[in-house]
Amino acid sequence: MNISKFFKKKPVLIVLFTFSVNLFCAQTNTINELDKIDHTIGNQSLPYLNGKLHLNYDNTIEENNHRYFDKNQFVTGDIVYTGDNYSGLQLKYDIKEDVLVCLPDQENNYIKVNLISEYVNAFSLGNKKFINLTNDLKSKSKKGFYEKRFESKNVILYIKHFKNAQETFKNNRKQIEYFYNKEHVIYAKGTYFSFETERDLIEIFPEMKTEIKNYYEKNQKLEKDNKTEFVLAFLKSLK
Incomplete structure (x- = not known):
């Protein structure tokens, strides 16, 4: 052809x-x-995505100075939302505003949602577990999410992670600098106690006053350098 x-x-x-x-x-x-x-x-359309969009316009002094827990990156985690479990989500924790942020779709990473904190019972980020203690704590303790750092038969150690923002000016531009801090709560004898001082620990365990005083004397440097590890070692020694 x-x-x-x-x-x-x-x-x-x-x-x-x-x-x-x-x-x-x-x-x-x-x-x-x-x-x-x-x-x-x-x-x-999932129930836990009914919150507001997460917006962050922070102009921080450096890249690794930010408002989030640990890293400014989404990590795989789980949540308990109004009693229901949701796993394999992309999450990060804004510890300035004490709000959990979710990335619904990794392909559209410009959409980020603040989960409604009062409905979030608990969540995990990697191997870190957090509990909403808002309805359990005394008035002098900060409300919101606490990391559950240690649990034994008789005690639980919780840590409240938070950051405070301070405005600075550099090259005639307003910038934000974040400062990390934390507070400790011990659950013992059916009650939540704030812990920061020797007196606080004696108030929780008055029957161990002598042991606590001796522990403080022997571990002054650890208390100064890392209060979390200091109290953690003490709680682990309890029988």
Whole structure:
């Protein structure tokens, strides 16, 4: 067959074939985009995604100075939301505002949602576990989420992580610097106690006053350098 004559006689077939291929590709791309949108909407319709969008316009003094717990990155974690478990979520914890942030769809990482704190019973970030103690603590303790650092038969050690922001000016520009801090709460004898001083520890365990005083005398440097490890070692020694 003469190929040139074939194309001259049947140009309409070539046009129709080309049009069909292009139409098929366009339809395939449209379906893929619709799948992505449907996936995103499906995720965002979950009960725990009813909070406000998370916005962060901080101009901080340096990249690793930020408002979040540990790293300014989403990590895989789990939540207990109004008593229901949700696992394998992308989360990070804003410890300036004490709010858990969720990334519903990793492909659309510009959408971040603040989970409604009062409905978040507990959550985990990697191997760190946090509990909402708002309804359990005395008035002098900070409300919100506490890391459960240690648990034994008789005591639990909780840590409240938080950051305070301070405005500074550099090169005529306003910047923010964050300062990390923490507080400790000990659950013992059916009660939550704030702990920061020797007197606090004696108030929790008055029957161990002598042992506590001796412990403070022998571990002054550890108390000064790392109060969490200081009290953790003491609690682990309890029988």
